[in-house]
Amino acid sequence: MKQLRILRLLAVVTAVGAYVMLLMGAIVSKTESGQGCGNSWPFCHGQLIPESMPIATVIELSHRVVSGIDGFLILLLTVWSWIAFKDNVRIKTLGFMSLFFVVLQGGLGALTVVFEGDFTKKFALALHFGFSLISFASVVLLAVTLFEQQKAVGGESRPVGKGMKIATWGLAAWTYVIVYTGALVRHSDATMGCGFSFPGCGTTLFPDFTSIAGIHMLHRYGAYSLWLFSLLFLIAILKAYRDRRDYVRGGWLALGLITLQAVTGIVTVKTGGQLVAALVHTTIISIYFSVICYLCMQGGWPWKRKLERTEISSNPVTT
Incomplete structure (x- = not known):
């Protein structure tokens, strides 16, 4: 069906976006660009597009843009899959987990920017990556589940x-x-x-x-x-x-x-x-x-x- 094909395509694009978001977060950490936008969130140095764009600012701002776009895609995918498969518990659960953990990691990411300190740098940032990983896995499993729909279920296993x-x-x-x-x-x-x-x-x-x-x-x-x-x-x-x-x-x-x-x-x-x-x-x-x-x-x-x-x-x- 046409709608299912489009939904599957959206799931693939969203999963790729979740991976890019995960990777961008790793780049931010590895290059120590977490303060590239200062202590300002969601804006960068208090501006939508900052006037000064050193490499740390470019990396941090890119991470925020990618996270925002994929967060919207996850929201769209979750709502659409819930409507299309409203009685499928697995799809509803995976959709909820995808959305919940991307929001959670986004909120934690904002806290690590606004509040400084040793605890924030070491522990909170580790949690940030862990929640991103759960969101990524949930989106991937949701995509896999959508592709498995309408396949014949054999009884041999x-x-x-x-x-x-x-x-x-x-x-x-x-x-x-x-x-x-x-x-x-x-x-x-x-x-x-x-x-x-x-x-x-x-x-x-x-x-x-x-x-x-x-x-x-x-x-x-x-x-x-x-x-x-x-x-x-x-x-x-x-x-x-x-x-x-x-x-x-x-x-x-x-x-x-x-x-x-x-x-x-x-x-x-x-x-x-x-x-x-x-x-x-x-x-x-x-x-x-x-x-x-x-x-x-x-x-x-x-x-x-x-x-x-x-x-x-x-x-x-x-x-």
């Missing part, structure tokens, strides 16, 4: 057991925790906390975790554990759920992505925290988190006994 559901949701939660430690590394200027050393921190394996080196190693050890958990997750899938092609593909993709994430992390350290390496690092973990969230969606809630498939209970109005 058996439900995922409670143990695997808990493992999937647990992996998603642990990934989110590690993402925050990575954001803390960035906002604490701890990227080179251990210099060019890898895999340890010089001759010290367990530095003081309140130091710059300790913050860096806290994230590094968390990343090591995430790779190990991804490997164990794939092994569990191959052992018990080979007939679930979505889980098998997702498990392999997750392990491949987290391996690439580790490689880009090493490259980031060895190149002295170069911007391109850091942006690739951010991109891969965003995709990885979205893949794990998709598997959570496919498996269902851990406390539900039966796998609930989202039926097409309401179709868009044809035009």
